[in-house]
Amino acid sequence: MTEFITQLPKAELHLHLEGSLEPELMLKLAQRNKLFLPYDDIAAIKAAYEFGNLQDFLDIYYQGANVLQTEQDFFDLTWAYLLRCKEQGVVHTEPCFDPQTHTDRGIPFPVVVNGISAALKQGQTQLGISSYLILSFLRHLPEEAAFKTLEMALPYRDQFIAVGLDSSEMGHPPEKFERVFAKARAEGFKAVAHAGEEGPAAYVWSALDLLSVDRIDHGVRAFEDAKLIQRLIDEQVPLTVCPLSNTRLKVFADMADHTILKMLDQGVMVTVNSDDPAYFGGYVAENYQAIYESLAMTPAQLQQLAINSIKASFLPQDVKNSIILQVESVGI
Ligand code: HPA
Numbered sequence: 112m113t114e115f116i117t118q119l120p121k122a123e124l125h126l127h128l129e130g131s132l133e134p135e136l137m138l139k140l141a142q143r144n145k146l147f148l149p150y151d152d153i154a155a156i157k158a159a160y161e162f163g164n165l166q167d168f169l170d171i172y173y174q175g176a177n178v179l180q181t182e183q184d185f186f187d188l189t190w191a192y193l194l195r196c197k198e199q200g201v202v203h204t205e206p207c208f209d210p211q212t213h214t215d216r217g218i219p220f221p222v223v224v225n226g227i228s229a230a231l232k233q234g235q236t237q238l239g240i241s242s243y244l245i246l247s248f249l250r251h252l253p254e255e256a257a258f259k260t261l262e263m264a265l266p267y268r269d270q271f272i273a274v275g276l277d278s279s280e281m282g283h284p285p286e287k288f289e290r291v292f293a294k295a296r297a298e299g300f301k302a303v304a305h306a307g308e309e310g311p312a313a314y315v316w317s318a319l320d321l322l323s324v325d326r327i328d329h330g331v332r333a334f335e336d337a338k339l340i341q342r343l344i345d346e347q348v349p350l351t352v353c354p355l356s357n358t359r360l361k362v363f364a365d366m367a368d369h370t371i372l373k374m375l376d377q378g379v380m381v382t383v384n385s386d387d388p389a390y391f392g393g394y395v396a397e398n399y400q401a402i403y404e405s406l407a408m409t410p411a412q413l414q415q416l417a418i419n420s421i422k423a424s425f426l427p428q429d430v431k432n433s434i435i436l437q438v439e440s441v442g443i
């Protein structure tokens with residue numbers, strides 16, 4: 112099945128670039144930048160990746176991001192991710208990054224965005240992978256800080272397509288960011304937000320109604336609210352689901368409990384993504400493989416998930432149509 116999954120042309124729509132920082136690159140960048148890391152080797156780094164919940168993970172993820180200092184570091188991070196995309200049949204990606212994680216420790220915004228953009232551009236020319244970048248606000252910080260980040264980013268507006276919302280969900284509902292999302296939309300950006308990962312289905316409603324998002328990141332707790340599921344089906348709101356992330360962060364105790372297949376069968380526009388692959392044990396193909404094995408999915412359902420990933424992307428309709436034809440031509 113691995114080969115079939117790899118052959119399916121896919122889009123990845125929920126990927127934190129900082130979460131693709133593999134332990135090997137983390138050590139290399141720490142040495143290059145002469146920084147202290149509280150780990151002796153790769154095994155020690157990996158041993159720290161045992162999470163009881165989202166916050167346990169975020170604490171380690173923000174600490175890991177400290178090794179990213181120069182434009183070259185952000186280029187190398189992004190390029191390593193794109194090479195994985197190439198291996199796994201990802202033909203289009205819409206990764207996000209957290210500028211505040213870097214600007215708050217003194218790294219200038221252009222260092223971050225220019226390093227990422229240069230790698231994405233090279234991904235298009237050398238690997239044939241198209242991409243749109245998403246700028247995410249950290250929801251544990253005040254809305255005022257998100258406004259400042261948006262202002263800082265506006266001179267670089269050609270380098271990203273959408274704004275997003277991530278970090279600690281509980282206690283930080285979408286409504287906290289209503290004004291900054293309105294401003295971003297008025298500036299012409301698309302919008303996505305994490306909602307219904309650890310937070311309740313109510314956060315999915317408010318992301319849709321108050322932030323006017325085009326997609327929901329995660330959204331798996333929508334399953335607890337039948338009315339919400341019906342709305343997601345009626346409006347074909349995409350959910351960027353991340354199966355390995357959900358089990359590693361204990362959103363589901365076991366992959367066999369995951370609701371993605373039920374939602375797919377009901378007609379929800381679900382997609383498969385890796386979230387933070389360096390921390391959760393797999394890139395996008397491993398996520399397809401995990402649900403295929405644990406949920407007894409059929410190859411036709413895997414193909415539908417790949418089609419959904421293209422449909423839910425921000426690509427122009429004619430490009431979507433031609434990639435979907437290619438997905439359909441992969442023999443089952
Ligand atoms: O899964 C996530 N949820 C919220 N914030 C994040 N930042 C990186 N990954 C995540």
Ligand SMILES: [Zn+2]
Nearest residue numbers: 127277328386
């Ligand atoms: Zn995420």
